[in-house]
Amino acid sequence: MTFLKLNSLRKHYGAVAALDGVDLSVAPGSRSAIVGPSGCGKTTLLRLIAGFDVPEAGTILLDGEVVADAQGQVPAHLRNIGIVAQDGCLFPHLTVADNIGFGLKTSREAKQARAAELMEMVGLDNAMLSRKPDQLSGGQQQRVALARALARKPRLMLLDEPFSALDTGLRAATRKSVADVLSAAGITTILVTHDQQEALAFADQLAVMRAGRFAQVGAPRDVYARPVDAATAAFLGEAIVLPATVKAGQAQSPLGLLPVDERDFEGQASILLRPEQISVDRAEGLKANGTVGEVAFGGSTCDTRVTLDGAGAFSFRLDIPNRDMLLKGDRIAISVSGKAHVFR
């Protein structure tokens, strides 16, 4: 079942391809996140879906209806797609109540009532309804922007880095409450962000975008554990990529013989381990041993460089909990839990 379908969308700005053939299917009521470094084209994609820009090629289908293709497009105001922008984008000349009621075509009283109802839904005090946007904090502005976008019960909600202007503590809390509100309303949502943690925490479906294309689309856990290439792996979190010889579900690597997630593959390949799969021990062991290099103190953990024994002197960095306090030059044994991922 597909609610929103994008088929090979293309868009250029001058000689630069902002979107270079993007395909995506979004299930009804789901939460998708598009994540990528800044300048990868994710905001352009959102603007095409919202109807602010026109694709040069490709189609956008919303709920079975073509809203944009090479022939023409449904203008933004007829799409009923809500959008919450990075800075909230509240109308500075209107009060909070008027901002929320802006898109409604009902009587003034009905607008006021709906505004009050939405304020409660996004967790704001009704006393704020008469304020102007510049009298609100950043987090409050974002919630009002969400309420305003929700007021018309949109078919699809687009969130364009809505949490990036907030400070760290507020960000997680706002993200949680926004996700809850949208789930409760059952609205299909697409979040665009450059923050991989935010994307992983928010989405049912994650799309990693790079240079105008989707590098990979899938469930967040799958994409994190089994990325298609080293760049995607590194974008989603710390990645340890090792050369290995794979055979019969096992890989011979600088960390010894490791189980991998491919049964049938055979030959030379790179394999991926996440740092949380690795544990270290002070006593030297049988499997893989190494030496501690530079240690940078970082509060609860220490950013520690580990160099493996043997040819090539392969090294990587780990966050080691402070209680295991290692010092430069310490000898350690390294063990791996779980399977390594093979890049084919």
Place this chain on the structure above:
Amino acid sequence: MSATTDTRVLTAPRYRLPAASSWTLTIAVVVALLALLPLGFVLWAAFATGWDTAVQLIFRERVGDLMVDTILLVLLTIPICTLLSVTLAWLTERTDLPGARLWSWLCVAPLAVPAFVHSYAWVGFWPGIHGLGAGVAISVVAYFPFLYLPVSAAFRMLDPALEDQAASLGLAPFAVFRRVVLPQLRLAICGGTLLIGLHLLAEYGLYAMIRFDTFTTAIIDQFQSTYNGVAAYMLALVLVLCCFVLLGVEAGLRGSRRYARLGSGVARRTRVARLGRWKYPLLILPLVTAAFSLGIPALTLGHWLVAGGAAIWRMDEIGLALGQTLVICLIGGFATTAAAVPIAWLSVRRANRSSRFLEGCYYLASSMPGVVVALALVTVTVRVLLPFYQTLATIVLAYVIMFLPRALVSLRASIAQVPVELEQAAASLGRSPGNALWSTTVRLAAPGAAAGVALSSLGIMNELTATQMLAPNGTRTLAMAFWALSSEIDYAGAAPYAVLMVLFSLPLTWLLHHQSKKIAGR
């Protein structure tokens, strides 16, 4: 400065306030008091005349007629100007109108033509033109750039994300314009209409040329015929009250709140609306506007220059007028800018309630029509300070009162760009407060001061009303010579003077256009 080896002893005198600050404040207050002289004069005149005489002089048919004409002039001109300017600004800033940049220049260029030269050009084109209709038409072409400038600047500064947002909330393009764009243009429209309104009340030459009576023309007639002031004073009182009504209405409409741009993101470049098949039909509007506001002056002046031939270029007279004008303009421009320095510095470096109040006094004083300022200074000099009557000092004071805000705006902007830390660094290197101010802020704000001198000088060049009443005997500026010749129906003889005024005003127009672009960061 050559090597200053400052070896002052450490037991320096102690001040409560930095000495520069208290001196600056004193000067700023004195200048403000001088600037408020005309207003004080009108109040004094009303008081001295006595209730009965005042009622008798104010509530009569003549004043009623003037009132109706003035109100109609304002109520007709301002909406037409607003509609025209907003449409032109939208066309030139937000659409793919062919030649938008050129049209944008041509919409500002009419400012280079003094209002009374516009009038002269129309009379040359349609000799019988007169009355309210003519007054409104000429006022629109002469003054609409005062609205076009701020509105087009505001269009450039609008955040296009807000318009996208409104579209995503289901508003059709025209509704977006009405509910999101227009409200954000409100401040620009308010400021521009106020400026136009004050010009409509204060202008003399434009209306005298087409025999349309306003309070200003009536006051000058009264002043020239009887010289007995009381009737003129009472007309001035009503005129000042009209100005206050305008100021009050504008303040009410503007409200106390400024529209802050929320958020920190960089504004996306605005998208341009495609006019499609309307592209060429819509060209008619800027074309017709330019034809009336620039074509008519150009044609009339060209006609008279050709018809007059070499005979009208009486270089001795023109040279004399030009010389006198330049001297008066430069003295006036420098005096105005110098008078603006203290309040400009205070309003940036010591921004508080009292400096804001003081600044407000200057703006209020400059919104008084030139005829009221002149009437006040004539009366005060004749009655109290006769040696100053019709001297350079008096007329320069009038210019300072009328044009100080022009210098103030430029100075303020450039002083605000000089970090206060430079002044403090100079002080820490042993300069006295005044010296520190001079060697850092004043030096670095010099470009702003130059712009202030230019703006106020060019205002003075085209000033006719107060100059006529206050100029020392034997003075003949370009504007006065132009006016004298065209009043004698020597239209050909007047043409060279008009051409000179336009030529000197062109750089002003360029400066204004440039500043409005700069404000928008382009």
